[in-house]
Amino acid sequence: MSDNNEQANNPNNDNKYLDMDLLRFTTAGSVDDGKSTLIGRLFYDSKSIFEDQMEAIEKSSKGSGEEDVNLALLTDGLKAEREQKITIDVAYRYFATPKRKFIIADTPGHTQYTRNMVTGASTADLAVILVDASKGLLTQSRRHAFISSLLRIPHLVVAVNKMDLVDYDEKVFNEIVSEFRGFAKKLNVSDVTYIPISALKGDNVVDKSENTDWYNGSTLLHHLETVKVDADENIIDFRLPVQYVIRPNQNFRGFSGRVASGHIRPGDEITVLPSGLSSKVEKIVTRGEDLDIAYPGDSVTLTIEDEIDISRGDMIVRKNNVPTVRNDFEAYVCWMNEKPMELGKKYILQHTTRTTQVFAEELVYRMNVDSLNQEDADQLKLNEIGRVRLKSSQPIFFDAYQINKKTGSFIIIDAATNVTVGAGMMRAGSTVSKKPKSSSNKRKSPNVVWEPWNIPREEREKRNGHKASLLWFTGISGAGKSTIAKQVERRLWEDGKQTMLLDGDQVRHGLNGDLGFSPGDRAENIRRVGETARLFFEHGNIVLCTFVSPYAKDRETAKSLFPEGDFKEIYITCNPETAHERDPKGLYKKAEEGEITGLTGYDANHEAPENPAITINTDEMTVDESVEAILELLD
Amino acid sequence: MSERKKQTHLKELEDEGIYVMREVAAQFERPVLLFSGGKDSIVMFHLALKAFHPGKVPFPLMHIDTGHNFPETIEFRDKLVEKYGVELIVGSVQESIDAGDVEEETGPDASRNALQTTTLLDTLKEHQVDAALGGGRRDEEKARAKERFFSHRDVFGQWDPKNQRPELWHLFNGRKNPGENFRVFPLSNWTEMDVWQYIAQEDIDIPELYFAHEREVFNRRGVWLADTEFVNRMDDEELETKTVRFRTIGDATCTGAVVSDASNLEEIIQEVASARETERGNRHDDKRSETAMEDRKRQGYF
Ligand SMILES: Nc1nc2c(ncn2[C@@H]2O[C@H](COP(=O)(O)OP(=O)(O)O)[C@@H](O)[C@H]2O)c(=O)[nH]1
Numbered sequence: 001m002s003d004n005n006e007q008a009n010n011p012n013n014d015n016k017y018l019d020m021d022l023l024r025f026t027t028a029g030s031v032d033d034g035k036s037t038l039i040g041r042l043f044y045d046s047k048s049i050f051e052d053q054m055e056a057i058e059k060s061s062k063g064s065g066e067e068d069v070n071l072a073l074l075t076d077g078l079k080a081e082r083e084q085k086i087t088i089d090v091a092y093r094y095f096a097t098p099k100r101k102f103i104i105a106d107t108p109g110h111t112q113y114t115r116n117m118v119t120g121a122s123t124a125d126l127a128v129i130l131v132d133a134s135k136g137l138l139t140q141s142r143r144h145a146f147i148s149s150l151l152r153i154p155h156l157v158v159a160v161n162k163m164d165l166v167d168y169d170e171k172v173f174n175e176i177v178s179e180f181r182g183f184a185k186k187l188n189v190s191d192v193t194y195i196p197i198s199a200l201k202g203d204n205v206v207d208k209s210e211n212t213d214w215y216n217g218s219t220l221l222h223h224l225e226t227v228k229v230d231a232d233e234n235i236i237d238f239r240l241p242v243q244y245v246i247r248p249n250q251n252f253r254g255f256s257g258r259v260a261s262g263h264i265r266p267g268d269e270i271t272v273l274p275s276g277l278s279s280k281v282e283k284i285v286t287r288g289e290d291l292d293i294a295y296p297g298d299s300v301t302l303t304i305e306d307e308i309d310i311s312r313g314d315m316i317v318r319k320n321n322v323p324t325v326r327n328d329f330e331a332y333v334c335w336m337n338e339k340p341m342e343l344g345k346k347y348i349l350q351h352t353t354r355t356t357q358v359f360a361e362e363l364v365y366r367m368n369v370d371s372l373n374q375e376d377a378d379q380l381k382l383n384e385i386g387r388v389r390l391k392s393s394q395p396i397f398f399d400a401y402q403i404n405k406k407t408g409s410f411i412i413i414d415a416a417t418n419v420t421v422g423a424g425m426m427r428a429g430s431t432v433s434k435k436p437k438s439s440s441n442k443r444k445s446p447n448v449v450w451e452p453w454n455i456p457r458e459e460r461e462k463r464n465g466h467k468a469s470l471l472w473f474t475g476i477s478g479a480g481k482s483t484i485a486k487q488v489e490r491r492l493w494e495d496g497k498q499t500m501l502l503d504g505d506q507v508r509h510g511l512n513g514d515l516g517f518s519p520g521d522r523a524e525n526i527r528r529v530g531e532t533a534r535l536f537f538e539h540g541n542i543v544l545c546t547f548v549s550p551y552a553k554d555r556e557t558a559k560s561l562f563p564e565g566d567f568k569e570i571y572i573t574c575n576p577e578t579a580h581e582r583d584p585k586g587l588y589k590k591a592e593e594g595e596i597t598g599l600t601g602y603d604a605n606h607e608a609p610e611n612p613a614i615t616i617n618t619d620e621m622t623v624d625e626s627v628e629a630i631l632e633l634l635d
Numbered sequence: 636m637s638e639r640k641k642q643t644h645l646k647e648l649e650d651e652g653i654y655v656m657r658e659v660a661a662q663f664e665r666p667v668l669l670f671s672g673g674k675d676s677i678v679m680f681h682l683a684l685k686a687f688h689p690g691k692v693p694f695p696l697m698h699i700d701t702g703h704n705f706p707e708t709i710e711f712r713d714k715l716v717e718k719y720g721v722e723l724i725v726g727s728v729q730e731s732i733d734a735g736d737v738e739e740e741t742g743p744d745a746s747r748n749a750l751q752t753t754t755l756l757d758t759l760k761e762h763q764v765d766a767a768l769g770g771g772r773r774d775e776e777k778a779r780a781k782e783r784f785f786s787h788r789d790v791f792g793q794w795d796p797k798n799q800r801p802e803l804w805h806l807f808n809g810r811k812n813p814g815e816n817f818r819v820f821p822l823s824n825w826t827e828m829d830v831w832q833y834i835a836q837e838d839i840d841i842p843e844l845y846f847a848h849e850r851e852v853f854n855r856r857g858v859w860l861a862d863t864e865f866v867n868r869m870d871d872e873e874l875e876t877k878t879v880r881f882r883t884i885g886d887a888t889c890t891g892a893v894v895s896d897a898s899n900l901e902e903i904i905q906e907v908a909s910a911r912e913t914e915r916g917n918r919h920d921d922k923r924s925e926t927a928m929e930d931r932k933r934q935g936y937f
Binding site: 018019020021022089090091092093094096100101103106115116118119122123230243244246247248252254256257258285286287295297298299301312336348350351353405406409410411413418419420423 | 642643644645647648649650651653654657658660661684685686687688689690691773774780781799800801802803804805806808810811812823824826828829836
């Protein structure tokens, strides 16, 4: 509501800062892609440089014989680095516009510095990946994109820089975009924005360029100012890692910490881990007034109704929504030290506010960050990333990193040197590394011999004129699974394909009528569905399954029934608020009124797939666009 | 589900600062809060009050007194200590000089700023401090941009820029060997503007020096210095009476004033928003060389 534009653009006015929010982003690019110049440009054009800083860099530029003022000097840090003309660590920079304050984690682009990129990415809401238009998409940019997706940065910006060197040619831009798109399909990123810029000349950085009339999108700064980040928060699963106990006198015991995720109110039932004891929240205390509700990120102090022993390292959660509690787990680990990770060696694990001993049991594989291939390895060295099975001496309380960064991340510390040597992102609950042959681990008919199908699937496929396939739609109620799946099936059918659609509500009326919604029943539900789907699959169908299927390990079980590559996980997602509004089956309303509990997307988790064939965000894509994207998977 | 209110940047910075305060109290045995009487250390103390409410701040304040402070600063410090009933440790540069640990600089630019380092390190050692909370911000100076929240110092109190621990998410590793310690910066992510806005939002009391007042000053290489007994004013440096205020409050010998009419917080915020110079631009000691700050940091400066 700015009836006065001048005022909106002037940071000097009124108490505007009381509505500003914060965006943390990271920048990455190969050496000389223009990262420093870009940051200098952002500062310069958004008027975040002071005269004395400008004078200092003018002096420096002259000193080293450069003709123009080198904006890159603004962000160069330590003396030695400046002499070598390189940046070698993560540096944090700050600027603000009337809308937002920005924190930039500026990471260097050298091959060997995966470690710094991971560090910079760990706190970022958005990543700006620089690509030099005159050089095209290099290995480096792919690596940045991969690390951003591994660290679950929800928003990517591909800034195609040095457009001035290619005459602002739309074709060059489009080629880079389509190449990046192809690559990004393999990654878990849902929001990518492409912007043609020249950091040196200023095109599309802060001001819209006159040289790129073919480009209708936002400038970089405008995008940074308007990208929505509050939707990325997990406001469902309440987790409060206890940091500190405040006990000024006998009458007061408060448990302090920063809400990692979810929300809580006085009167809500809570459980304390590891003791498992339950109570209710009495008050949410702050130095001002007591709060009615606490949200993710809030630093608060809770008092509870009963006298329970709680100390640092414990976790307060909701009674019916607890994290995984285990002492063995799998994680993607980035190694950050010259001394390689040793299997079996005792390290210290720091996870939320809890520390415990830990050792690596198995290096499942090492990831090639350039080709994305999984490689056999017996060592994890500096700047390498691998999937590792770990065991801790005490149980820890965690969620998969992809659904909860705060409770799914940890660092590894060398007990002898106290140095941080590794960083990890935890995977969903189970540690199954061998695939079960049958989906039921308690097979009750061990003497039945497997008989091949009378008419093999290949023959049926030949007659049908297409391959059999399985599309597994997973996501919370109201995300849009059924709507999209029905249209996809309709299109396939009209195209002459043999299809079948299995839907959650259908099977729960018949085949699975005896099952409820406990984790055990949910697992059995998915197991039966998987087996049923397999029958249709062997019959040559393109089978579409639409199931909430919240647990990654259940889906993993279903997946293991199908040949590699034929089971395509389709993750349908949207902002929880949108799903609650849509509420196609009235379930959220019921949950709100307390009629049902354990509703996925309300008071229970949905574990997002780690490597879906495709992620469809229905806040951002229309049904038609979604259908097209899914059909493409079958080509 | 209730509507999620959007966090303001100040709220997020505050939550982060409180989190850091609590980590320090939980991870260390003998932390102190370095208190200069300046706005950054006052904001830090405010965060500490919030972090431990309704309990008391569980660590003492430590002031490294150059002996060249403005009287207003010392007065403010003493009032605050009394009001909140916190312990105060004072490390005196004068004592270090008297003990012969350091030598007083001479000449017109003589300042005790560099000498503080020795006094600081000695005082930390004397009180077996294992973590010292400092008000340093990364936006202050280029060398600070890479500083960690938890900054490890070796047994000599030295900072090694090549050997700092990576800091991921909000997992702060405060483990150390005996004799080593940490400098911790809860305001790392704040800018000068954020600090002022926060002071206004929270209505925090700060020394009068920050607001415009009349004072006798003289100009030395573009910096307005106050005429005090501690500064060697040259014959050709003429005194003038000006309406000025201070953007930082440090040692009177090297803290420059700015000519300003800003007499309340909103006016200061407006002035900062349209300022043409960083606050350190007025610090005489930084003008000595371009990498001055970095050199001091290696030696263990705050
Ligand atoms: N022509 C052109 N040159 C640029 C552009 N951006 C940066 N450069 C130049 O590329 C070189 C490397 O830039 P720098 O910002 O130091 O790269 P960094 O290593 O990624 O930080 C410098 O010579 C810049 O002047 C641009 O948009 N167009």
